[in-house]
Amino acid sequence: MKCQVCGSSCLKKAAEITRQREERFSPCPSCRSTVLNKQSPPSYRSRAPCSACEKRPLDEVVADCWTIMAEEGDLAPTAPVMAAGIPLIHPGVALTAPPHHGEASLVFLSRPVTQNAADRIVANVPEVKGVVHDTGKVPGIAETDPEPEYHVNTLLAGCDVRANIFETEEAPVTVFMQQSCAHIEYPRGFDPKLVATATEVIQHEPSVFVDAACGVGTLGIVAAQYDIPRVIMNDAWGYAAYWTAVNLNINRDTLGLEGVEMHIAYAEVQESPVRKEPRKVADAFGDGKHYEVWWGDLHQLADVLPKSVDLTVIDLFGKEDRALMADTLHRWKRETGGEVFIP
Numbered sequence: 001m002k003c004q005v006c007g008s009s010c011l012k013k014a015a016e017i018t019r020q021r022e023e024r025f026s027p028c029p030s031c032r033s034t035v036l037n038k039q040s041p042p043s044y045r046s047r048a049p050c051s052a053c054e055k056r057p058l059d060e061v062v063a064d065c066w067t068i069m070a071e072e073g074d075l076a077p078t079a080p081v082m083a084a085g086i087p088l089i090h091p092g093v094a095l096t097a098p099p100h101h102g103e104a105s106l107v108f109l110s111r112p113v114t115q116n117a118a119d120r121i122v123a124n125v126p127e128v129k130g131v132v133h134d135t136g137k138v139p140g141i142a143e144t145d146p147e148p149e150y151h152v153n154t155l156l157a158g159c160d161v162r163a164n165i166f167e168t169e170e171a172p173v174t175v176f177m178q179q180s181c182a183h184i185e186y187p188r189g190f191d192p193k194l195v196a197t198a199t200e201v202i203q204h205e206p207s208v209f210v211d212a213a214c215g216v217g218t219l220g221i222v223a224a225q226y227d228i229p230r231v232i233m234n235d236a237w238g239y240a241a242y243w244t245a246v247n248l249n250i251n252r253d254t255l256g257l258e259g260v261e262m263h264i265a266y267a268e269v270q271e272s273p274v275r276k277e278p279r280k281v282a283d284a285f286g287d288g289k290h291y292e293v294w295w296g297d298l299h300q301l302a303d304v305l306p307k308s309v310d311l312t313v314i315d316l317f318g319k320e321d322r323a324l325m326a327d328t329l330h331r332w333k334r335e336t337g338g339e340v341f342i343p
C-alpha cells in the first residue's frame with residue numbers, strides 16, 4: 001500500500017503498527033528525560049538522540065521546531081515553547097508518560113510556521129514526518145447550502161499522513177488520515193463513542209449496519225468487528241470517505257475481509273472534496289460479507305442503501321446543535337428506518 005500523499009511507505013497493515021505500539025514511545029534504560037516549561041522559551045540546546053535506542057523526549061523535538069521557527073522569524077525570541085505548535089503523535093495511542101520519539105513519529109501542526117521553517121524542520125528534525133500550517137479553522141465541510149464551503153489546512157513539508165490506534169474489547173482499530181484534511185481526534189484509552197457503538201451492535205445484532213457520517217471510519221470498523229454481514233459507511237467529506245476505504249484495507253485481517261476495491265482516485269477528492277449525490281468509493285468482500293464506502297450527503301443515501309437497514313450510527317460534527325440533530329434523526333427514520341443512535 002503506497003501512501004496517497006507522499007508515494008512512500010507511510011501506511012502499514014494494522015497488525016504491524018499495533019504490534020509496536022507499547023514500546024514505540026517508551027524510553028529505554030539509557031534514555032534521558034527532558035521536560036520543559038511550556039510557558040517559557042526553551043532553556044535547551046539541541047542534543048543527539050539516545051545512543052542506545054535513538055529516541056528523544058518529545059519536548060526536545062518540539063524545542064528544535066521552536067528554535068528553527070525563531071531563527072526564521074516565525075516566533076519572537078521570548079515566545080513560549082507552546083506557541084510553536086501542536087505535535088500529533090504517530091501512531092496516536094493513549095499515553096501514560098511523556099513519549100520518547102524515533103524517526104517520523106509525529107506530525108507538527110502550527111499557526112505561525114512559514115514555508116522556510118517547515119522545510120528546515122522536516123530536513124533537520126528526523127522525528128517530524130510532516131509540517132502542517134494550521135489556519136485556525138477545523139478541516140472539513142463548513143456549509144453545504146447553497147454551495148459547499150470547506151476548510152483544509154496546508155501541508156508545507158514532508159507527509160502529514162498519520163494513524164490513531166483505538167483499543168476496543170475486540171482487536172485494536174487502526175485508522176489513518178491526512179491530518180491537514182481531518183479534525184484532530186486522539187485516543188484517550190477510554191473512548192465512550194466506541195463503547196456506545198459496540199453496545200448498540202451487541203444489543204441489536206444487525207444484519208445491515210450503516211455509519212452515516214463515518215469520518216475516517218473508526219465507528220464503522222468497531223461495529224464491523226462483530227461480524228456484521230453488511231456494513232455501509234458514508235461521508236460527504238471526500239477526505240473522510242477515501243480514508244475510510246483505506247482503513248478497511250488496513251484492518252482487513254481483523255475484519256475478515258479479503259481485499260478492498262477502490263473506485264475513485266485521491267486526485268478526485270483533492271479536486272472537489274464535497275459531494276451531495278452519493279458516489280461509491282469502495283467495495284470490500286469477505287466470507288459472507290459485503291462492505292461498502294460511499295461519498296455523499298447522508299440524506300441522499302437512502303437511494304443506494306439496501307431495502308432494509310437494521311441499525312445506523314450518526315456521529316455528526318456539531319452535535320451541540322440539538323435542532324439539527326433532531327432533524328437529522330427524524331429524516332433518517334423517515335427515509336431509511338431501523339434503529340438509529342448518536343454515539
Ligand SMILES: [Zn+2]
Nearest residue numbers: 003006010159
Ligand atoms: Zn506519506
Ligand SMILES: [Zn+2]
Nearest residue numbers: 028031050053
Ligand atoms: Zn534510549
